[in-house]
Amino acid sequence: MLRYILRRLLQAIPVFFGTTFLLYFMVFSMPGDPILALFGDRTPNEAVYNSLVEQYNLDEPFIVQYLLYMRDLFTGNLGVTFSGRSVNEVFADAFPVTLMLVTMAVIFEFVLAAVLGLISGLRAGKLSDQFNLVVALVLNSIPAFVAMFFAQYFIALGLGWAPVTVGANATWSTMWLPALTIALTLYVVGMRLMRGSVIESRGADYVRTAYAKGLTSRRVTPVHVARNSLIPVITNTAASFGALIAGTTVTEGIFNIPGIGKVLYDAIIGGQGPTIVSFVTILTVMYIIVNILVDLLYAVLDPRIRYV
Amino acid sequence: MTTDVITTSIDEQPHELDPNKPLVQVKDLEVSFRTQGGDVHAVRGVNFDIYPGETVAIVGESGSGKSTTATALMNLLPGNGRISGGQVLIEDKDISKLGQRQMAAVRGHVIGYVPQDPMSNLNPVWSVGFQVREAIKANGLAKGRKEVEARAIEVLQQAGLSDAERRMKQFPHQFSGGMRQRVLIGIGLGANPKLLIADEPTSALDVTVQKTILDHIENLTRARNTAVLLITHDLGLAAERASKVIVMHQGKIVEAGPSRAILTDPQHPYTRRLLAAAPSIASQRIGATVSEDAKDEGVIELASIAKDRHEEAEAHAGGAVVKVEDLTKVFSIRRGGFKSEDLTAVDNVSFEVHKGTTMALVGESGSGKTTVARMILGLETPTSGEITVGGTRLDKAQGKELFDVRRRMQPVFQDPYASLDPQRSIGAIIGEPLKVHKVGDAKSRTARVEELLDQVSLPGAIAHRYPNELSGGQRQRVAIARALALKPEVVVLDEAVSALDVLVQAQVLQLLADLQTELGLTYLFITHDLAVVRVIADEVAVMEQGKIVEAGATDEVFANPQQAYTQRLLDAIPGSGLDWAV
Numbered sequence: 001m002l003r004y005i006l007r008r009l010l011q012a013i014p015v016f017f018g019t020t021f022l023l024y025f026m027v028f029s030m031p032g033d034p035i036l037a038l039f040g041d042r043t044p045n046e047a048v049y050n051s052l053v054e055q056y057n058l059d060e061p062f063i064v065q066y067l068l069y070m071r072d073l074f075t076g077n078l079g080v081t082f083s084g085r086s087v088n089e090v091f092a093d094a095f096p097v098t099l100m101l102v103t104m105a106v107i108f109e110f111v112l113a114a115v116l117g118l119i120s121g122l123r124a125g126k127l128s129d130q131f132n133l134v135v136a137l138v139l140n141s142i143p144a145f146v147a148m149f150f151a152q153y154f155i156a157l158g159l160g161w162a163p164v165t166v167g168a169n170a171t172w173s174t175m176w177l178p179a180l181t182i183a184l185t186l187y188v189v190g191m192r193l194m195r196g197s198v199i200e201s202r203g204a205d206y207v208r209t210a211y212a213k214g215l216t217s218r219r220v221t222p223v224h225v226a227r228n229s230l231i232p233v234i235t236n237t238a239a240s241f242g243a244l245i246a247g248t249t250v251t252e253g254i255f256n257i258p259g260i261g262k263v264l265y266d267a268i269i270g271g272q273g274p275t276i277v278s279f280v281t282i283l284t285v286m287y288i289i290v291n292i293l294v295d296l297l298y299a300v301l302d303p304r305i306r307y308v
Numbered sequence: 309m310t311t312d313v314i315t316t317s318i319d320e321q322p323h324e325l326d327p328n329k330p331l332v333q334v335k336d337l338e339v340s341f342r343t344q345g346g347d348v349h350a351v352r353g354v355n356f357d358i359y360p361g362e363t364v365a366i367v368g369e370s371g372s373g374k375s376t377t378a379t380a381l382m383n384l385l386p387g388n389g390r391i392s393g394g395q396v397l398i399e400d401k402d403i404s405k406l407g408q409r410q411m412a413a414v415r416g417h418v419i420g421y422v423p424q425d426p427m428s429n430l431n432p433v434w435s436v437g438f439q440v441r442e443a444i445k446a447n448g449l450a451k452g453r454k455e456v457e458a459r460a461i462e463v464l465q466q467a468g469l470s471d472a473e474r475r476m477k478q479f480p481h482q483f484s485g486g487m488r489q490r491v492l493i494g495i496g497l498g499a500n501p502k503l504l505i506a507d508e509p510t511s512a513l514d515v516t517v518q519k520t521i522l523d524h525i526e527n528l529t530r531a532r533n534t535a536v537l538l539i540t541h542d543l544g545l546a547a548e549r550a551s552k553v554i555v556m557h558q559g560k561i562v563e564a565g566p567s568r569a570i571l572t573d574p575q576h577p578y579t580r581r582l583l584a585a586a587p588s589i590a591s592q593r594i595g596a597t598v599s600e601d602a603k604d605e606g607v608i609e610l611a612s613i614a615k616d617r618h619e620e621a622e623a624h625a626g627g628a629v630v631k632v633e634d635l636t637k638v639f640s641i642r643r644g645g646f647k648s649e650d651l652t653a654v655d656n657v658s659f660e661v662h663k664g665t666t667m668a669l670v671g672e673s674g675s676g677k678t679t680v681a682r683m684i685l686g687l688e689t690p691t692s693g694e695i696t697v698g699g700t701r702l703d704k705a706q707g708k709e710l711f712d713v714r715r716r717m718q719p720v721f722q723d724p725y726a727s728l729d730p731q732r733s734i735g736a737i738i739g740e741p742l743k744v745h746k747v748g749d750a751k752s753r754t755a756r757v758e759e760l761l762d763q764v765s766l767p768g769a770i771a772h773r774y775p776n777e778l779s780g781g782q783r784q785r786v787a788i789a790r791a792l793a794l795k796p797e798v799v800v801l802d803e804a805v806s807a808l809d810v811l812v813q814a815q816v817l818q819l820l821a822d823l824q825t826e827l828g829l830t831y832l833f834i835t836h837d838l839a840v841v842r843v844i845a846d847e848v849a850v851m852e853q854g855k856i857v858e859a860g861a862t863d864e865v866f867a868n869p870q871q872a873y874t875q876r877l878l879d880a881i882p883g884s885g886l887d888w889a890v
Contacts, residue, residue, distance in 0.1 A: 205428040208384055212423075213443040213495055214416025216408060223442075224431050231433075303479040304432050 008295065012288045019284045020073075020277075024066050027273040056274075069277070078278040081267075087278040090263060097170045098252070098259035101179055102244040104172065108183030109190060110237045116187070117194020117233065118226055124199050132195075136188040144185045148254045151181045165256040178255040182248070186240055190233045197229035204228075231301045235294055242290030245283065322533040323502055325360035331399065331503055331535055332358040332381065338393030339373070339380050350376045352559040353394065358503060358535050363526075365538040365550035365567070367582070369809040370780075373559040374539050375424075378505050381537070382419055383411050399502075416447045420501035420534075422525070424508040426488035430480040436491055437476030440464060440498065447499035460498075467494035468524050485673075486517040493521070497528055504529055507539040514672040515836055519880040522549060541809060543582050545882035547571045555579050585814035586839075628660035628696075629797055629830045630667075630684060635693035637679050653679045655854035657693070661798070661847070666824065666831040668845035668862070670838060670877065676854040681802050681834045685719055686710070698797055715745050718791035722803035724783035728775040734761075734786055735771030741793045760789040763826075764819060781812035785819065792823070802834045817844055839881045842866055850874050 035044065035052050044052070053059050057068055072079065078087035116136075120129045139147070155177060156164040162177035201207060202225055210220045245260075252261035260279065267275040299305045325331070339351035351373040358364050366374040379385050381396055383403050396403045398414060406414065415421070423429040430439060440460040444450055450459040457476075464472035467490045480488055489509065496504055506525060510518035526549065529536050540546050546553050547567040554564040555578065563576040574580045637654040654676040661667040669677045682688040684695055686702060695702040700713045718741070721727040728737055735757050742753045758768045764785040775783055784804065791799050801820070805813045821844065823829060833845055841848055842862060849859040850873065858871045869875045 203386060205423060205425060206431040208379075209421065209423055209429045209492070209495070210431070210442075211384055211412075212382055212415050212419075212421035214412050214414075214446040214499065215442065216412045219442075219446070223434075228431065228433055302433060303435075304481045 005292070005296070008292045012292070015288060016284065020070070020281050021066065023277055023280050023284075024069060025062070027277050028062055028065070030271065030273065032271055073278075073281065078282075079274045081272060081275045087275060090275075091260070091279070091282060094258060094260045094263050097257060098245065098248055098261060100170065100172065101175050101182075101248060101251070101257060101259060102241060104175060104179035105182040105186070105244060106237055106241045108180050109187045109240065110233070112183060112187035113190030113194055113233050113237065114226075114230060117191040118198055118229070120191065120195040121198025121202065121229070122221070122225075124195070129195075132191070136191055139184050140188040142185070144182070145250050145254060147185055148178065148181050148251060151177055152254070166258075167256055168258060170257055170259070175255075175257065178251050178257065182244065182251055190236045193232045193236055194229055197232055198225055201225050201228045231298070234301060235298055238294040238297055239291070242287050242294070245286055245290065322531065323360060323500075325502065325533070327360055329360075330357035331360050332537075333397040333400075334377070334381070334394070335397070336394035337377065337380060337391065337396060339376050339385065339389060340392040341386075342388045342390075347392075349392075350389070350559055351380065354556070354559075354561055356554055356561070356564065358537060360502065361533040361535055362552065363529070363536040363538060363550040364552045364554065365540060365546035366554045366556055367540055367543050367546045368556035369541060369811060371558075372556040374556050375507055377556070378507050378537060378539050381505060382415055382421060384415075412446075416443060416499045416501065418502050420496035420499065420504045422489075422493050422496040422504065422506040422509045424511060426485050426492055426513070429492055430488055432480055435477050435479055436464075436483065440476075440491065440495055443495045443498050449499060463494045463498040464491065466528065467491065467497065468520075469494070485513050486521065489513060489517075489521055490524075493525060493528075497532075497534070500532060501534065503535045503537060505537045505539070508541070509538075511541070515838070515880040516672060516876055518882075542586070542882050543571075543579075543810070544586055548882055555582070581811060585811045627663065629663045629698055630661040630832060631694075631696040632660070632680070632684070633658050633694045633696075635680065635683060635695065636691050637676070637683060637688065638691045652854050654683070654690075657851075657854075657856055659849050659856065659859060661830055661832055663797070663830055664824070664828050665846040666833055666844055668833040668835060668841040668848045669851060670835060670841055670848060671851035672836055672877075674853075675851040677834050677851050678802055680851075681719075681800050681832065684832065685717065685800055686714060711745075715741075715794045716796050717798045717800065718794060718796040719800045719802065720784070720787045720791050720804045722806055724780050724787060724807060725775075727787055728783055730775050732774075733771065734773055734775070734778070737775070737786065738771070738790045738793055741790060745794060747794070756793065757789075760793055763792065763823065764789045779812075780808055781816060784808060784812075784816055788816075788819065788823075792827070795827070796829070798830045798832065800832045800834070803836070804833070805840060806835065806837060813840070820844065838866075838877050850877065 035049060035056075035058070057065055060068070076088070078091070080086050081090055116132050120132045123129045142150075152164050156162050163174050166174050166178070207220060207224050210224045211217075247261075248257075248259060249261035249265050251257070252259045253265045256262070260283070264276065264279050266272075267279065334354055334356050337351055337354045338349065340347045340349045354373075354377055356364070366377060368374045376385070376389070379389075380391055381398070381403075383391075383396075383406070385391070391404055398418060403411065403414065430436070437457075437460060440463060441456050444456050444459050444463070450456045461472045461476065464476075469475065469487065469490050475483075480491075483491065493509070496506075504525070509525065510521050513521065522545070525536065528534070536550075538546065538550055543553075543555075547570065550567050552565070553567040553570045555562050555570065555576065557578045563570065563574065563579045570579060571583070574583055635654055635657045636652065639651045639653055640649070657676075657680060659667065669680060671677045679688060683690050684697070684702075690703065697713055698716055700709060702710075702713065705713055732740075735754070738757045738760055739753050742748065742756060747753065748756065754771075757771055761768055761770060766782060766785050766789070770778070770782070770786075775786070778786065784807075787804075788799075804820075805816050808816060817840070820831065824831065831844070833841070835841060845862045847860070848862045848865050849856045850865070850871065851857070852873050858865060858869065858874050865874065866878065869878060
C-alpha cells in the first residue's frame, strides 16, 4: 500500500510539471501587455513601465521566467494579484467557500444517486424505474447554467426559499440551492451506475445464498445488495469532488459566490496572468491529490483490491 | 487432511422424526421461466419424496432442470422463474402458500443449502466471520455478541476449518476454494436443518478435496440424521453417496430408484448412455475405431470401444516430438510492503512426448501442470531448463524460427465459453491462424475451414454463426478445429474436456482419439481428472508441488501406483469402488 502511494506520488511529478509548463506557456502567449492591463485605461510613463518590467522579470526569455516562477512556487510565494493582495491570502479567503459548496453538492449528489439508483435497480423495468430514467434524461440534457437560472427564477425569486445570489454571506443555508442544482445536473451518472450494479448483485450467487441462510429481504437488500453496489457510486462521486473543486467557475459566477471559481473567473476576464497561473497550479495539485485518495478509497471499500 | 472429529453440542442431537413420514413431497412440479422468446419450461411434472435422514441424488446434464428443481424447493427461483404447476410440500406445508417471513423461517432452519460455486457464493466485501454470524443470528441460534461469535467458530470448526478462530476476520478471497466450500457447508448446516440441499457442492474443486468435502458432508449429516438432496452431473458420485438416485433429462424424471439398481440394471436408454459415457468406468485407452452399430444408435460406449493400443502405439512411435529437460519456473510473489517471496511453480521437470502418442500431465490445482503447458507453448519463459519441440530449442529460437515452431504446436484451452472471441464468426476464428501464417489465399482458406469443420463433425454452415449460438461441446469442437488449422504436430490440451457434460465429454474424447489416428497427432493432455487420463493417455506423469512424482505407461501407473499421492488421486475418482452395469 505504502509502495503504491509512493508510486502514485512519483507519477504526479511529471503531471505537475507538464501542466504548470503548459499553463505558463499559454498565459505567456495571451495577447495584450500585462503591464498595460495592470494600469487599465491609464498609460504608465516609461520609467515606471521599465521598472515594472524588470520587477516582474518580463524582459527575460520565457524559459527563465518559468524557472523563476517555479522557484517562487517552491518557496511558498505565489505572487501578488493586480489589486496588491498576495495570492496566498486571496486563496485562503476563497477556498473554504468553494470547499463548503462542493461538499454540500457532493453529498446531495451521492444521496440522490444511491437512493434513486437503488429504487430503479430493485424495480427495474417497472413504472418507478421508467419515471426515474425520464427525469434523469431531462435533467442531464439541461445545460448547467440554464438549470441555475431556472433555480434562481423559480425557487429563489418565485418561492423565496433561498437567496438569489450569495454574495459575501456564504454559509450552508445560503448555498444549498446552488449546491442542489449542481447535484441535480451530476447525479445521473451515479444513479445509472447504482441501478446497473443493483441489478447485477440482485442476481448474484451470494445474494441467493444469503436468502438461503434464512435472511429476509429487509436484511439482504441493504447488507448484500446495496453495500456491494455502492462501490462504483462512491468512487464516481469522489471523482466528481475533485472535478468540482476545480470546476465551480460557472456556478460561482451565476450565484455570485466568492469562491475560487469566482476569483479565477475575474482573473481570466481581467487578463491577470500571474493570478491565473497560481490558482490553476493549486487546483492541479488538489486534483491530483483527490484522485489518489479516490484510488485508495477503492481498496477501503473492496477488500479484494490491494495495491502492490 | 486429518479426519475431523465431529463434536455435537446439545442443540445438535440427531433429529427424531418419523422415518415413514416424508419430509419433502414434490408433486407434479412444473417450473417455467419467462424469456423474450416466450415461456421456457425447465421442469415438467416432477414427483419425488425425501424421507428424514435419507440421501437422494438428482443426476442430469446441464439444462436437465436438476438445479432448478432444487432452487424451487427453497422458493429461490431467479426473478423470471416461477412454479407454474404442482406443489412442493415441506413438512406438509405448501411452500407457495407461505409468506416471505414464513419462507425465511423455513430456509436455513428446515432446509440448509450448500451451493455449487464456492467462488461466487460468499459476498466478497464482508469478512467470513460476518457472513457466518449473520446466518446464526437469522436463525436465532444464539444471543449476544459473544455467544454468536463462539457459535460461529464452532460451526466452522465442525465444517472442517480447524483454525476458524484465527480466520474469522479474513475475507473470502483469502480462502482457497476448498476452504470457502467448508465455510458454505458451515453456513448450510449451521442451523442444524432437517434437509441439506447440496447443489454440485464439489464440482468446482480438485478431486482429492472433493472427496474430503463429500466425506465431511456425509459424516455430519449422518450424525444428525439430516436428509440430503445431492444435485450432481456425475452418476458415479451420485451412486456412491446416495441411497436413491433420480435421473433427470430435459425437465423430466426418466428413471428413479435405489442407486444400486440404477447402476447395475438401468432401464431407460438415457441412463444407459450416461453410464456408458462416464469415464470412471472405462478401464482402458480408447482407440479410433467406433463400431458401426454404436454410431447408428448415437451411443458412444467408451468402455466397449476401448482397446489396447499399446503395441500399436509403440510400433508407430517415432522419436520425441516434445522434449523437456530440467525445466524450472520460479515466480516472485509480492508479500506486501517491499518484501517478495520466491515460489517455485515448476521444479526440475523432465519428460518426453513421442510422436503420435498422448502424454497426460496430472495433478491438483497449484501442482504446476498448467505452467509447464504454458512454457511449452512459449507463453511463459522458463527460469531454467530446455524445451525442444520437433528438434528446435524453444529458448534459442527467435523471429522466423520461433514463428514456425508455434505453427507446429497449437493449444486447446479449458473454457469453451471464454476462449472464443464472441465478436467474430466461427469461420473467422478457425481461419485466423491460416491468415496469420499466410497460408494460401482467401478461397483456399475458406475451403480449409470447411474441411476442418467436417473433421470435427460440425456442419459447414456453422462457419457463419457466432460462438454464443453454440453449445459448450460445439464450441470445444471449434477450438479443436482452430488448433488443427495449421496442421500442427503437437496439440496441447489444457483441461480441454473438464468443463463439458459427461456425454459431450465422451464425444470430444472420441473425436480426439479419431483425429490422432487420422493425422498422427501428438497430444500433451493437462488434466486433474484421472478418469479421463485412463481413456486418452498412453503415458502419464503425476505432478505434485512442481515436481513429477511418478511417471510411466498409463496402465502401469493405474494398476500399480508407486506413490501414495497417486493412490490418493485414484481413490478420489467418484464411484471407483462400485460395480457397474457395463
